[in-house]
Amino acid sequence: MSTDKIPTVVVxxxxxxxxxxxxxxxxxxxxxxxxxxxxKSPGQLIQSVHAVKGVSLTAYAGDTIGLVxxxxxxxxSLLKAIAGLLQPSQGxxxxxxxxxxxxxxGALNKAVSGNRNITIGGLAMGMSRAEVExxxxxxxxxxxxxxxxxxxxxxxxxxxQARLRFSIAAARQHEILLVDETLSTGDTEFQExxxxxxxxxxxxxxxxxxxxxxQTMIREVCNRAxxxxxxxxxxxxxxxxxxxxxxADIQEKKAARDEGN
Amino acid sequence: MTGKSVNAIIDEFGLVSASKIPPLGSYLxxxxxxxxxxxxxxxxxSTAEYSDSMLGRVWQxxxxxxxxxxxxxxxxxxxxxxxxxxxxxxxxxxxxxxFNFMQVSVTLAASALPxxxxxxxxxxxxxxxxxxxxxxxxxxxxxxxxxxxxxxxLLTGEPVTLMWLAMPVVLILQILFTTGLGLIFARWGANSRxxxxxxxxxxxxxxxxxxxxxxxxxxxxxxxxxxSTVLLLNPGAVYIDLVRDSLMTSQTNExxxxxxxxxxxxxxxxxxxxxxxxxxxxxxx
Numbered sequence: 001m002s003t004d005k006i007p008t009v010v011v012x013x014x015x016x017x018x019x020x021x022x023x024x025x026x027x028x029x030x031x032x033x034x035x036x037x038x039x040k041s042p043g044q045l046i047q048s049v050h051a052v053k054g055v056s057l058t059a060y061a062g063d064t065i066g067l068v069x070x071x072x073x074x075x076x077s078l079l080k081a082i083a084g085l086l087q088p089s090q091g092x093x094x095x096x097x098x099x100x101x102x103x104x105x106g107a108l109n110k111a112v113s114g115n116r117n118i119t120i121g122g123l124a125m126g127m128s129r130a131e132v133e134x135x136x137x138x139x140x141x142x143x144x145x146x147x148x149x150x151x152x153x154x155x156x157x158x159x160x161q162a163r164l165r166f167s168i169a170a171a172r173q174h175e176i177l178l179v180d181e182t183l184s185t186g187d188t189e190f191q192e193x194x195x196x197x198x199x200x201x202x203x204x205x206x207x208x209x210x211x212x213x214x215q216t217m218i219r220e221v222c223n224r225a226x227x228x229x230x231x232x233x234x235x236x237x238x239x240x241x242x243x244x245x246x247x248a249d250i251q252e253k254k255a256a257r258d259e260g261n
Numbered sequence: 262m263t264g265k266s267v268n269a270i271i272d273e274f275g276l277v278s279a280s281k282i283p284p285l286g287s288y289l290x291x292x293x294x295x296x297x298x299x300x301x302x303x304x305x306x307s308t309a310e311y312s313d314s315m316l317g318r319v320w321q322x323x324x325x326x327x328x329x330x331x332x333x334x335x336x337x338x339x340x341x342x343x344x345x346x347x348x349x350x351x352x353x354x355x356x357x358x359x360f361n362f363m364q365v366s367v368t369l370a371a372s373a374l375p376x377x378x379x380x381x382x383x384x385x386x387x388x389x390x391x392x393x394x395x396x397x398x399x400x401x402x403x404x405x406x407x408x409x410x411x412x413x414x415l416l417t418g419e420p421v422t423l424m425w426l427a428m429p430v431v432l433i434l435q436i437l438f439t440t441g442l443g444l445i446f447a448r449w450g451a452n453s454r455x456x457x458x459x460x461x462x463x464x465x466x467x468x469x470x471x472x473x474x475x476x477x478x479x480x481x482x483x484x485x486x487x488x489s490t491v492l493l494l495n496p497g498a499v500y501i502d503l504v505r506d507s508l509m510t511s512q513t514n515e516x517x518x519x520x521x522x523x524x525x526x527x528x529x530x531x532x533x534x535x536x537x538x539x540x541x542x543x544x545x546x
C-alpha cells in the first residue's frame with residue numbers, strides 16, 4: 001500500500017466477547033436460592049460469545065469497504081467496536097474521528113415523534129440546536145416521511161424508522177460512516193437514493209464500511225471488500241476478487257450439503 | 262499493515278482509541294457541549310410521561326398536592342404525629358416535597374441507562390448526559406412543588422423573612438448532593454437490574470429516618486444521643502431541615518447542619534462524578 005494514503009481507522013488485534021442473556025432460568029424460588037448459594041447466577045442464563053477473534057486492518061480516507069460473511073461471522077460486532085459501541089475484550093480500535101453507525105435500530109426514542117427524534121439524534125451527535133434546525137427540512141425531505149413526522153416513532157414500521165435514522169446521519173458529512181444492513185429495510189426507491197448518498201459520502205474523502213445483504217450493492221459501491229469468517233478475516237482485497245472467492249465458497253458449501261442429502 | 266508499527270501510525274495521524282475512557286476534563290467538556298441534548302432528553306421524558314393522561318401536565322401540580330394531603334391526613338390527623346411541632350402543615354409539606362425530589366431523582370437515575378438502551382446502542386456520546394437529564398427533569402418538577410410550598414407557607418401565616426434568601430443556596434447544595442447520589446446509582450443500575458429491586462427498600466428506610474413527618478429531636482428525646490445525632494446529620498434530614506429553617510420562623514438549626522449541607526453536597530457530587538466517569542466504558546456492553 002502506498003504511503004501517501006491517510007489512515008482513518010486502525011483495528012489492532014481486536015477481540016470482542018459479549019454476554020448474551022438467554023432469558024430467565026426456569027424453576028422455583030428455592031431452586032434459585034440454591035444456585036445463588038452455589039455461586040451461579042440464579043436469575044439468568046448467560047452465554048458468552050466470542051464474536052471477533054483477532055481482527056487487524058487499516059482503512060484509508062476515500063475507502064468504501066464492503067464486509068461480507070455469513071450470519072454470526074462478526075461483521076456487526078466489528079462495526080460496533082469501531083463506533084465505540086462495544087468494548088473490546090482485547091486489542092483496540094483507533095479512529096481519526098468519532099465513527100457514526102447506522103444500524104437496524106432506527107428509533108432513538110419510540111415514545112416521542114419522528115421530529116423530536118431528529119432533534120435527539122442531532123444533539124446526541126454533538127450538533128447545536130441551530131445546526132439541527134438547519135438540517136431538519138432536508139432530513140424530512142430525504143426520508144420522505146413528512147406526513148408521519150409528528151407521530152410517535154413507536155408507530156413507524158422498521159423500514160420507516162431506518163429511513164429516518166439514515167436521513168439524520170446522512171444530513172451531515174462524516175469522516176467515518178458505518179452502515180449495517182440499514183438500506184435493506186427501506187423500499188427500493190429509498191435504497192437507490194441512499195446508495196447515491198453513500199457514494200457521494202465516499203467520494204468526499206470519507207471512509208465507509210458497508211454491511212449489506214445485497215452483494216450486488218457491495219460490488220457497485222465498494223472499492224475494497226473484507227470477508228469475515230467465524231470472527232477472523234479470511235480475505236481482504238479488491239471487491240471483485242474477494243466477492244468471487246466468497247461466492248465460490250458459498251456454492252461449494254451448498255454443493256457439499258446437497259451431496260450429503 | 263504497511264510495515265510501520267500500529268503505534269507509529271496512530272501517532273503520525275493523531276488517531277484516537279475508541280475504547281479508552283477520555284480524561285475527566287475532556288469528558289466534562291464533551292458533556293457540557295451537549296447541554297442542549299440534556300435539556301431535550303429531559304423535555305422528551307416529560308412529554309412522554311404526561312402524553313398518556315387526559316390531565317397532562319396538570320399532574321405536575323396535582324401529584325405533590327395529593328401527596329401532601331394524604332400525609333397530612335394520616336400523620337397529622339389520624340396518628341397525631343404533630344405533637345410538639347408548630348405549623349405542622351408546612352413542616353410536613355416541606356418534608357414531603359424536599360425528600361421526594363431526592364427519592365425520585367435517585368430512583369430514575371438508577372434506571373437511566375437501561376431505559377435509553379436504543380440511544381446508547383445507536384450513537385456514541387458521554388453517558389453522563391443520561392442521569393443528568395433525569396435530574397434536570399426532576400428539578401423542573403421540584404420547582405413546581407416549591408411554588409405550591411411557598412403558597413402553603415404564606416397561607417399558614419409564616420412571615421416573609423430575610424432567611425428566604427438562603428433558599429437558592431440550599432437548593433444548589435441539595436441539587437449537587439442529589440446529582441452525586443444519582444450518578445452512583447446510575448452506574449450500579451447500568452449493569453444490574455437487581456439494584457432497581459432493592460432501591461425502594463433503601464429509599465423507604467431513608468425516608469423514615471429523615472424526619473419527613475416528625476421532628477427527629479422530639480422523637481429521639483428518650484434515645485441515646487448518638488442515634489439522634491446520626492439521624493440529624495444524614496443528608497436527607499439535613500436538606501429537609503435547611504428548607505424548613507429558611508421558610509419557617511419556628512424552625513432553627515445549629516450551624517453544624519449548614520456545615521453538613523455543604524459537606525454532603527461537595528462530597529457526593531465529586532465522588533459521584535468520578536465514580537460514574539470511571540465506569541464509562543462499562544455502559545456499552
